[in-house]
Amino acid sequence: MVEVSKAMMKSRSASQQRDAVISGFPAVPAWFRHLFPYSKWGAEANAWITPTFFTWLVGPMEIEATEIEGVRQRSQVHIKRCRYLAESGCAGMCVNLCKSPTQDFFTNQLGMPLTMQPNFQNYSCNMIFGQRPPPLKEDEATGQSCLQECSSALQSAPKCHKLQ
16 A cells, blocks of 8 residues: 555645545545534544454554543544554655545545544554544644655655655
């Protein structure tokens, strides 16, 4: 998966990378959002099923409680060490090919707000179902510098060149 992602990044801008991933997600019919509008129960259900379907991709995870708009709920999934981020060692790959498209799909296509908070120091990540993500321009992950492990890192740049 990391090799495919690296190939997808070549000769594409950050927005083109995100668009390429989003175009691969299934189309969600409009009626779906009306039939299944956002709810605390839905956020918790998404958190509950995430470990079943995505452990193979990102590694071990656990469900945790969080607070969304003053309501305590068990809709946060803590990925202990994201296999995709750790194996790629690339902040741009994480943000452009995972975080941003996944947030967009859940929030805008499924109607389930999702914020993903990668930790670039220990490679963990929190997926918070029910929390609306910040606009991409304001998301602190888009200002991340290159990781030392990245094969194409520009250590002198204040921001990862793949996030431009």
